Structure formats: structure tokens, C-alpha cells
Amino acid sequence: MVKTKRAIFQEIVDIMSQDYSGCLDKKAYNRPEKYDIKDDMRDDDFVKVVKSYLLDFQDHHVVFRANSNIDFTNGFVTRRYENKLYVIETSQEKELAIGDVISSIDNIDISILAGVCKKELYNEPIERQNWENILKNAKKCTLQKMAGLESEFALRRYNPVEEPPIYSFKKVNSKTCILTLSDFMNGNAINKLLSENDAAINNSDNLIIDVRKNSGGFDSAYFHLLRYIFPEKIISSSLFTDDDAILINCTERNCDLRMKNFIDFHQKGLITSRVLEHAQQLFKDNYGKGFVPDNDYTDYEIEGKPNPANIFILTDCYCGSSGDAFVQTSKKSSKVKVIGRNTAGVTDYSNLAFLDLDKYQFMYPTSKVNKNHINGIGVAVDIYIPWTPEHLVKDIDLEIALSMT
Numbered sequence: 001m002v003k004t005k006r007a008i009f010q011e012i013v014d015i016m017s018q019d020y021s022g023c024l025d026k027k028a029y030n031r032p033e034k035y036d037i038k039d040d041m042r043d044d045d046f047v048k049v050v051k052s053y054l055l056d057f058q059d060h061h062v063v064f065r066a067n068s069n070i071d072f073t074n075g076f077v078t079r080r081y082e083n084k085l086y087v088i089e090t091s092q093e094k095e096l097a098i099g100d101v102i103s104s105i106d107n108i109d110i111s112i113l114a115g116v117c118k119k120e121l122y123n124e125p126i127e128r129q130n131w132e133n134i135l136k137n138a139k140k141c142t143l144q145k146m147a148g149l150e151s152e153f154a155l156r157r158y159n160p161v162e163e164p165p166i167y168s169f170k171k172v173n174s175k176t177c178i179l180t181l182s183d184f185m186n187g188n189a190i191n192k193l194l195s196e197n198d199a200a201i202n203n204s205d206n207l208i209i210d211v212r213k214n215s216g217g218f219d220s221a222y223f224h225l226l227r228y229i230f231p232e233k234i235i236s237s238s239l240f241t242d243d244d245a246i247l248i249n250c251t252e253r254n255c256d257l258r259m260k261n262f263i264d265f266h267q268k269g270l271i272t273s274r275v276l277e278h279a280q281q282l283f284k285d286n287y288g289k290g291f292v293p294d295n296d297y298t299d300y301e302i303e304g305k306p307n308p309a310n311i312f313i314l315t316d317c318y319c320g321s322s323g324d325a326f327v328q329t330s331k332k333s334s335k336v337k338v339i340g341r342n343t344a345g346v347t348d349y350s351n352l353a354f355l356d357l358d359k360y361q362f363m364y365p366t367s368k369v370n371k372n373h374i375n376g377i378g379v380a381v382d383i384y385i386p387w388t389p390e391h392l393v394k395d396i397d398l399e400i401a402l403s404m405t
Contacts, residue, residue: 002358003357003358004039005037005038005039005041005046006037006038006039008050008357008358008360009032009035009037009050009053011357012050012053012054012064012357012362013030013032013053015253015355015362015364016030016054016057016062016364017030018251019249019251019253019254019353019364019366020057020062020249020349020364020365020366021247021248021249021291021349021350021351021364021365021366021367021368022057022059022348022349022365022368023249025368026057026059029056029057029058030056030057031053031056032053034053035049035050035052035053036049037049037050043066043070043359044066044070047064047065047066047070047071047360048137050064051064051133055119055120056119058119058122058123058376059346059349059365059375060122060320060344060346060375061321061346061349061350061352061363061364061365062363062364062365063361063362063363063364064360064361064362064363065360065361066359066360066361067359067360067361069159069359070359071160072136072157072158072159072160073091073092073132073136073157073158073159073160073161074093074132074135074136074155074156074157074158075090075091075092075093075096075156075158076089076090076091076092076093076096077089077091077132078102078131078135079387080110080114080126080127080129080131081126081127081387081388081389082126083103083109083110083111084101084102084103084110084144085101085102085110085131086099086100086101086102086389086392087099087100087101087102088392091161091163092158092161093156093158095153096143096153097145097146098392099146099389099392099393100143100144100145100146101143101144102141102142102143102144102153103142103143103144103150104141104142105134105135105138105140105141105142106138106139106140106141107140107142113134114126114129117134120133120134121134122376123376124376127317127341127386127387128317128341128342128378135155138155139154139155140152140153140154140155141153141155163182165182165183165185165186165189166180166181166182167180167181167182167186167189167190167193168180168193169193169196169197169200171200171204172208172402175204175205175206175405176204176205176206176207176208176402176405177197177200177201177204177206177207177208177308178207178208178209178210178398179193179207179208179209179210179225180210181209181210181211181214181222182213182214182215183214183215183216183217183322183323184214184216184217184218184219184221184222184322184323184326185216185217185218185221185270186217186221186269186270187218187220187221187222187223187224187270187271187272188269188270190221190222190224190225191224194224194225201228201307201308202305202307202308203307204307204308205307205308205309205310205405206308206309206310206311206312206405207228207308207310207311207312208311208312208313208314208398208401208402209225209311209312209313209314209330210314210398211313211314211315211319211323211326211327212314212315212316212318212319212340212397213316213318213319214318214319214320214322214323214326215318215320215321215323216320216321216322216323216324216346217270217321217322218265218270218271218275218322219322219325219326220271220272220275221270221322222322222326223300223302225326226302226329226330227302227303227304227305228305228308228311229302229311229329229330229333229335229336230302230304230305230333230335231304231305231306231333231334231335232304232306233301233302233303233304234301234302234304235300235301235302236300236301236302237300239329239332241372242370242371243369243370243371243372244369244370244372245293245369245370245371246293246294246350246351246367246368246369246370247291247292247293247294247367247368247369247370248282248286248291248292248293248294248351248366248367249290249291249366249367249368250282250283250286250287250288250289250290250291250292251288251290252287252288254353254366255283255286255287255288257353257354257355258279258283258351258353258366259279259280259283261353261354262275262276262279262280263276282294291368294367308335309335310335310337310404310405311330311333311335311336311337312336312337312338312339312401312404312405313327313330313336313337313338313339314339314340314397314398314401315327315338315339315340315341315342315343315379315381316340316341316343316387316397317341317342317343317344317378318344319343319344320343320344320345320346320347321344321346321347321350323343323344324343324344324345324346324347324374324378324379325347327343327379328343328347328374328379331379331382336382337382337383337404338379338380338381338382338383339381339382339383339385339397339400339401340381340383340384340385340397341378341381341384341385341386341387342377342378342379342380342381343374343378343379344378345374345375345376345377345378345379346375347369347374347375348368348369348373348374348375349365349367349368349375350365350367350368350369351365351366351367352364352365352366353365353366383400385397385400
């Protein structure tokens with residue numbers, strides 16, 4: 001039976017009131033009465049209203065989206081520098097080029113629009129702002145091509161296309177190699193890459209790990225990478241304090257839904273049997289109990305290796321979720337220097353549940369960290385490099401890492 005829009009919205013409100021791991025901390029932000037939902041409203045209007053309700057929680061891990069026949073993309077990605085948006089990727093919109101500049105949206109200057117759309121921009125500083133949803137709700141922009149010509153550009157809609165993950169290894173020279181990981185979704189693929197290049201990595205003095213665009217996934221997917229990060233054998237529990245402790249909200253809905261998700265992930269080969277068994281035991285022992293401690297940081301042994309002697313991790317605000325966690329854990333090694341810009345910082349509330357609601361999908365966190373909060377700040381870098389348009393013509397972050405090898 002197809003659910004009405006009001007029923008779908010009410011289910012989301014119920015989840016945000018009791019199943020979402022920030023339900024107690026952000027209770028004051030939960031104001032569904034401000035939003036008018038009608039069963040006969042257009043699908044795209046419904047998505048817009050639901051997203052506005054969820055934006056009140058200011059949590060990047062809370063996501064509501066429609067299936068691809070409803071949702072869309074503008075076909076390009078921008079990044080703000082000073083009071084302009086610079087095109088940094090052109091996946092589908094072929095009339096734009098990397099380096100093109102947007103000075104206004106719907107005839108409103110970027111600096112003015114930023115003040116109006118603080119909620120949509122999560123009150124982030126300029127360098128960390130994501131303008132995707134603002135552009136999706138607009139009709140046109142003022143465009144300046146690299147040649148200096150200015151024109152009005154009508155924003156178009158494209159069906160979202162899922163980009164294949166990047167798991168790559170490259171030998172720069174006899175001393176240095178680079179790993180590029182665009183996510184931590186497929187532990188098997190990452191482990192295969194590491195296995196195939198283990199000798200080359202071990203025989204290098206320097207390893208550069210590029211996670212600047214790492215969209216996250218599963219923490220277990222990067223466990224085998226940690227053997228290069230740490231110089232000696234170490235038990236994972238020794239890396240974490242009470243401030244890092246995680247509480248899982250084991251409501252009945254969360255236990256049922258996340259167990260279903262874990263089984264699906266295991267069948268797809270995305271998580272190991274050990275991870276599945278831990279989840280089964282956790283949800284069985286704590287079914288319906290609400291917030292309980294997660295004891296997963298107890299007995300994982302990190303082998304540790306003296307080589308490579310130097311690890312340089314390249315990060316940016318597009319590195320989030322398990323990407324955050326990887327950088328945060330790696331910084332505890334004496335071998336590591338983190339270069340670039342702070343990570344996304346979205347792990348205060350984590351461990352997502354995935355719920356299908358007819359032609360929509362809703363994702364929300366079911367765990368929260370005790371005290372070590374990074375939301376809106378990210379994991380700090382050791383060497384900060386401000387983003388500028390010069391990054392569009394050369395890889396400044398990588399050049400600095402290579403200069404230190």
C-alpha cells in the first residue's frame with residue numbers, strides 16, 4: 001500500500017523524535033508544526049518541505065531524497081572563494097568549464113544570498129559552504145567565463161549519475177607512493193588494492209593518502225590500511241578514550257532496520273562476517289533499550305609497520321563520515337602529517353539507518369559520540385592550506401606533501 005505524503009512526513013517526525021541519535025540533544029529544533037504537508041502537493045515541493053524541516057537539525061548525516069526520476073542535479077559542482085562560486089567539476093553540464101565563475105544566483109549577489117540562506121549553508125565558513133541545494137532551487141545565475149565574458153546562464157536539470165569509486169595506487173618515485181580513496185564503502189576492493197601493492201608500499205619511505213573527496217562508508221573498510229599508519233603493533237582500544245565512547249540508540253525500530261541493513265551490506269560483500277556478528281549480538285542484547293554503549297573498540301589488533309616512515313594524509317571538507325574517522329584515528333600515529341583543510345566533521349551523530357519510504361529514501365544516524373565533538377569543525381589538519389582558485393590549475397596540496405618527502 002502506497003503511503004500518503006502526510007503519513008511519510010509523520011513517520012519521519014516520529015523517527016526524529018525518538019530514533020534519531022540526536023533526538024534528545026536537539027529536541028528544541030524539532031518543530032514539525034511549522035511545516036504544512038498536503039497529500040496532493042507535487043513531489044518536488046514535498047521533498048523541498050521535508051528537507052527544510054530536517055535542515056533545522058543541522059546534521060549532514062540526516063538525508064532525505066527522492067528516487068532518480070524525481071531528484072535531479074544541476075550537472076556541475078561549485079566552491080565558494082570570497083564572494084563568488086567557482087565551478088570545480090562539470091560532470092554533466094558541458095556548457096560550463098572548470099574555472100567558470102558564478103557571481104549571482106537569480107540576480108542576488110552571492111554574499112547577500114549567503115546571509116539569507118544561512119540554514120541551507122549550515123552556518124559554515126566560506127571555505128566549507130555547500131551551495132548545491134541553493135543552486136537546485138534556483139532558475140538562473142550570472143556566469144563569468146574564464147575569458148572574461150559575462151552572461152546569464154539558465155540552470156538545467158539532469159538525472160543523478162552515480163560515479164564509480166576511485167581506489168588507486170601510484171608510484172611517484174623510488175621513495176614515494178600515493179593511495180587515492182574516494183570512499184570506504186568496499187573493504188574487499190580496498191584490501192585487494194593494498195595486497196597487490198603491499199611490497200611497493202613497504203619499500204617506500206613515504207606514503208601519501210588522498211582522502212580529500214572520501215564520502216565515507218564503513219570504518220571496517222580502512223582497518224587494514226592502519227598497519228601502514230602505525231609504526232608498531234597496537235591494540236585499537238588503546239587509541240580511544242571515554243570522550244570517544246559511542247552510544248547506540250537501540251530502539252526497536254533502529255534494531256530491526258539496522259539489522260536488515262547489515263544483512264544487506266553483508267550479502268553485497270561490503271562488510272565482514274565479524275562486523276555482521278557484532279551487530280547481531282548488539283541488537284539482540286539491547287533490543288528496545290534506547291541508548292547503550294557500543295563496545296566495538298576492544299580487541300582489534302593493528303599490526304603496525306616501521307615503513308613507510310612518513311605518512312602524509314591529504315584532506316578537505318569533502319572528506320566525511322568514515323573519512324572523518326580514518327583521519328581522526330590516523331592522527332594518533334607519530335608517523336602522520338595531515339595536510340589541506342579540515343575534514344567535513346559529521347561523526348558526532350553517525351551509524352546510519354537506511355529506510356525506504358515508497359519513492360523516497362530516508363537516512364538518519366543511530367549513534368552519537370560521548371564528548372569528542374567535531375561537527376561543523378572537522379578533524380584539524382597539521383598543515384593548513386587555504387583553498388583558492390589556484391587549486392583548479394595545479395594540485396597545491398600534493399605539491400606541498402611531495403616537498404616534504
